[in-house]
Amino acid sequence: MKTGLLLGRFQPFHNGHLFALRLILNENDRAVVVIGSAQASHDAENPFSAGERYEMIRASLTEKELAHTAIIPIEDINRYPLWVAHVESRCPTFDLVYSRNCLTAALFKQAGYEVVEHDYHQRSQCSGTELRAMMSAGKAWERNVPKGVAAFVKSIGGVERVKQIG
Amino acid sequence: MKTGLLLGRFQPFHNGHLFALRLILNENDRAVVVIGSAQASHDAENPFSAGERYEMIRASLTEKELAHTAIIPIEDINRYPLWVAHVESRCPTFDLVYSRNCLTAALFKQAGYEVVEHDYHQRSQCSGTELRAMMSAGKAWERNVPKGVAAFVKSIGGVERVKQIG
Amino acid sequence: MKTGLLLGRFQPFHNGHLFALRLILNENDRAVVVIGSAQASHDAENPFSAGERYEMIRASLTEKELAHTAIIPIEDINRYPLWVAHVESRCPTFDLVYSRNCLTAALFKQAGYEVVEHDYHQRSQCSGTELRAMMSAGKAWERNVPKGVAAFVKSIGGVERVKQIG
Amino acid sequence: MKTGLLLGRFQPFHNGHLFALRLILNENDRAVVVIGSAQASHDAENPFSAGERYEMIRASLTEKELAHTAIIPIEDINRYPLWVAHVESRCPTFDLVYSRNCLTAALFKQAGYEVVEHDYHQRSQCSGTELRAMMSAGKAWERNVPKGVAAFVKSIGGVERVKQIG
Amino acid sequence: MKTGLLLGRFQPFHNGHLFALRLILNENDRAVVVIGSAQASHDAENPFSAGERYEMIRASLTEKELAHTAIIPIEDINRYPLWVAHVESRCPTFDLVYSRNCLTAALFKQAGYEVVEHDYHQRSQCSGTELRAMMSAGKAWERNVPKGVAAFVKSIGGVERVKQIG
Amino acid sequence: MKTGLLLGRFQPFHNGHLFALRLILNENDRAVVVIGSAQASHDAENPFSAGERYEMIRASLTEKELAHTAIIPIEDINRYPLWVAHVESRCPTFDLVYSRNCLTAALFKQAGYEVVEHDYHQRSQCSGTELRAMMSAGKAWERNVPKGVAAFVKSIGGVERVKQIG
Numbered sequence: 001m002k003t004g005l006l007l008g009r010f011q012p013f014h015n016g017h018l019f020a021l022r023l024i025l026n027e028n029d030r031a032v033v034v035i036g037s038a039q040a041s042h043d044a045e046n047p048f049s050a051g052e053r054y055e056m057i058r059a060s061l062t063e064k065e066l067a068h069t070a071i072i073p074i075e076d077i078n079r080y081p082l083w084v085a086h087v088e089s090r091c092p093t094f095d096l097v098y099s100r101n102c103l104t105a106a107l108f109k110q111a112g113y114e115v116v117e118h119d120y121h122q123r124s125q126c127s128g129t130e131l132r133a134m135m136s137a138g139k140a141w142e143r144n145v146p147k148g149v150a151a152f153v154k155s156i157g158g159v160e161r162v163k164q165i166g
Numbered sequence: 167m168k169t170g171l172l173l174g175r176f177q178p179f180h181n182g183h184l185f186a187l188r189l190i191l192n193e194n195d196r197a198v199v200v201i202g203s204a205q206a207s208h209d210a211e212n213p214f215s216a217g218e219r220y221e222m223i224r225a226s227l228t229e230k231e232l233a234h235t236a237i238i239p240i241e242d243i244n245r246y247p248l249w250v251a252h253v254e255s256r257c258p259t260f261d262l263v264y265s266r267n268c269l270t271a272a273l274f275k276q277a278g279y280e281v282v283e284h285d286y287h288q289r290s291q292c293s294g295t296e297l298r299a300m301m302s303a304g305k306a307w308e309r310n311v312p313k314g315v316a317a318f319v320k321s322i323g324g325v326e327r328v329k330q331i332g
Numbered sequence: 333m334k335t336g337l338l339l340g341r342f343q344p345f346h347n348g349h350l351f352a353l354r355l356i357l358n359e360n361d362r363a364v365v366v367i368g369s370a371q372a373s374h375d376a377e378n379p380f381s382a383g384e385r386y387e388m389i390r391a392s393l394t395e396k397e398l399a400h401t402a403i404i405p406i407e408d409i410n411r412y413p414l415w416v417a418h419v420e421s422r423c424p425t426f427d428l429v430y431s432r433n434c435l436t437a438a439l440f441k442q443a444g445y446e447v448v449e450h451d452y453h454q455r456s457q458c459s460g461t462e463l464r465a466m467m468s469a470g471k472a473w474e475r476n477v478p479k480g481v482a483a484f485v486k487s488i489g490g491v492e493r494v495k496q497i498g
Numbered sequence: 499m500k501t502g503l504l505l506g507r508f509q510p511f512h513n514g515h516l517f518a519l520r521l522i523l524n525e526n527d528r529a530v531v532v533i534g535s536a537q538a539s540h541d542a543e544n545p546f547s548a549g550e551r552y553e554m555i556r557a558s559l560t561e562k563e564l565a566h567t568a569i570i571p572i573e574d575i576n577r578y579p580l581w582v583a584h585v586e587s588r589c590p591t592f593d594l595v596y597s598r599n600c601l602t603a604a605l606f607k608q609a610g611y612e613v614v615e616h617d618y619h620q621r622s623q624c625s626g627t628e629l630r631a632m633m634s635a636g637k638a639w640e641r642n643v644p645k646g647v648a649a650f651v652k653s654i655g656g657v658e659r660v661k662q663i664g
Numbered sequence: 665m666k667t668g669l670l671l672g673r674f675q676p677f678h679n680g681h682l683f684a685l686r687l688i689l690n691e692n693d694r695a696v697v698v699i700g701s702a703q704a705s706h707d708a709e710n711p712f713s714a715g716e717r718y719e720m721i722r723a724s725l726t727e728k729e730l731a732h733t734a735i736i737p738i739e740d741i742n743r744y745p746l747w748v749a750h751v752e753s754r755c756p757t758f759d760l761v762y763s764r765n766c767l768t769a770a771l772f773k774q775a776g777y778e779v780v781e782h783d784y785h786q787r788s789q790c791s792g793t794e795l796r797a798m799m800s801a802g803k804a805w806e807r808n809v810p811k812g813v814a815a816f817v818k819s820i821g822g823v824e825r826v827k828q829i830g
Numbered sequence: 831m832k833t834g835l836l837l838g839r840f841q842p843f844h845n846g847h848l849f850a851l852r853l854i855l856n857e858n859d860r861a862v863v864v865i866g867s868a869q870a871s872h873d874a875e876n877p878f879s880a881g882e883r884y885e886m887i888r889a890s891l892t893e894k895e896l897a898h899t900a901i902i903p904i905e906d907i908n909r910y911p912l913w914v915a916h917v918e919s920r921c922p923t924f925d926l927v928y929s930r931n932c933l934t935a936a937l938f939k940q941a942g943y944e945v946v947e948h949d950y951h952q953r954s955q956c957s958g959t960e961l962r963a964m965m966s967a968g969k970a971w972e973r974n975v976p977k978g979v980a981a982f983v984k985s986i987g988g989v990e991r992v993k994q995i996g
Contacts, residue, residue, distance in 0.1 A: 578706035
């Protein structure tokens, strides 16, 4: 069984993330999605709690995709040389790491993992930073996220929270 | 949608836990399973890492059950008055709490949750403490855990680890 | 008995804070004053230790006011969803929260508290940030703080410390 | 102005503590009472939160005594060589330390403080450990604590909590 | 260049430790000595601070031995799966690990290190636990430690501290 | 015996640091070098781990200098009033502190130490910040560090790391 790992903060989970996750599910038997900075919420960079981000991911997947995806919230450890061991201790075993972050890629490569540097942001033309800015500015952000995410964010008053904190 | 919460350390995940989880899935639309003490592993009370316990739970469920179950590893916070808020911030929203621990039950009741004090240990006649003792003593522990758990524990040399640490 | 809560860092305690505290004592039977970021001191934003800020508040109140005021230093917890539970576990019970901070107000409202958004800064025309800048620049800051605070700050070489750190 | 420091966990605040505090107020201009292990509550050694212990102390003092007493909750730092500096940074300045704990006495002496080894437990014939045991066993504990403490403990269901946790 | 790692708490550094360290220096180009639980001191298991233990080791070595030995105090991380990465990030590179602790040995082996299970305690017939008990009981402990350690412990009143804490 | 203390982050250890350390060894019987922010690495301000910085210092000293120098990695404690006690508890006893940092100097003076405000940066015309910028920009940084440091940084791919993180 081959497992691919996707790391992100998912503030919020958007179409680019979903694109990457589906790529992983196509190329592997299962996916592990790490919700990073699980301890953070209600600040400008991290408006949503780990529980809320978990809901966003679940709301974006089919039942079959869900059954092949492990979603794992992980707190920051803030000590880079321990990051790979920290992720390993919290997750099901994985084989491949999908990342566009240089440092993450370097740390996992150094620990012996194959790292796939995917390009989903280019394809989806969206990022968490931009989406939070669009929410703050009252622009139309909804088409950049899965429908379930848009509905969930609205149900918890997420746009108001982003405006208030930003 | 109604969601039931199950809290445990799952050292290891055994038939009693599976019984309780299936009870929750029968009585609710979905289940949230909190893997407590996620930071702990490789000690006598907590031989298995959060990632390993995650694998045990996944190996025990059908694909359909998995799609309706959120498994959330959570680190101890060691401050009881903050425990409910800590769990809430990490999990999808839940309605009912299934627990046999007095303090947990009291804290969630005080926060306004309905608490179901289930009796799975009596029915299954097993507990994590006993199972670790059986592993240490070389007794037959396998029939008290789901088949997938027994296979997984063996695949990682779990019994040897328990003997070494204990 | 009705209790009002005032939250602040009090770097330093100034006339605006005293104005708010007396408002609370007028409208309630007693006041709880939380000295936030109790762990911080000797940095540009937080020149004074929790103990020093405690002395400033005591030096500003009459004996009768002191007897009706609980002053509680609290360390940051840096996890917003736990902030209200953290404050509750450290303080005497309170009913009303006086705050001008949007996030604080939102978190306490969400937890069911009545929040009073007072306007003491406008009335007193001073803020901690401005006062620290005035100290650094050698300007006359003393008239913006209670007399006891001015005397205490001088007695510990506070202005020199602010200049040195700033 | 001379200030005496009293350190304790006050689980619960009892007649021996009150005796010591009044001794300090007689021999000094004011008292600083440190509520130690402020982070702990809801466990067998520490059933009451820092906020609850604060209420117990306030309920035991007259208005005049309150005006001359600073009550400061302090979290454990678990590094003995830093303990004195930790206490100093959180408290108003103090001159004398009242303690019956050998290590505490040694650490404060080494830091240059005069330490008074008072004997209030002998006089009052009670201790926190005994009082919690009496609560658990359903014995009459009330006469060993100030009246305000007995009333407060009952108002929060404290005896039930001690029984449940113990 | 070949480097051997010695891990211990060194409460206190005794003849068995010195024997092991000299063995490492004979078999390698240099030694790395990790002072574990660096944060601990002044408790029954850990009477001496990291700085004091550093002095003990220095006082036991010749100038030439010192020049080939790196002494590194390391705080506990309390998460076993991160322990090897934690040690690696704080120490000069090392090749061999000398240990008699089963878990330590297992963790370093799993990370790919060669582990030497030396038997110095048998040879030296002493252990930290026994030495602290001998100090407490007023027995002759001095001949089980290097001369420099005995002199240093006396110079800081170490025996009195062990008696007081124990 | 007189001991001088040198505090720094040594990102990287450069000629100015070596100049200061040799000054200390000339004026004292031995030196204690504290590697500050020991927990940090792989970020823009702190590219090198504590273990790597330890190697840099060792690679810069003669065998005789090494025998008279204690190198102690210390984690940040982020509470200034505890900083001196934290350093004291981790280090061999010291008499003099060499520092150019105003706050450090003030804290150690307040604790009763003599502080020497040396001027090595002026003499050596280099600083860690500048050196990291030179590495990032591909400029010649090597002549500003001891030869052993230049060789070590190259052997671990340090320049590439600085470029990648910066």
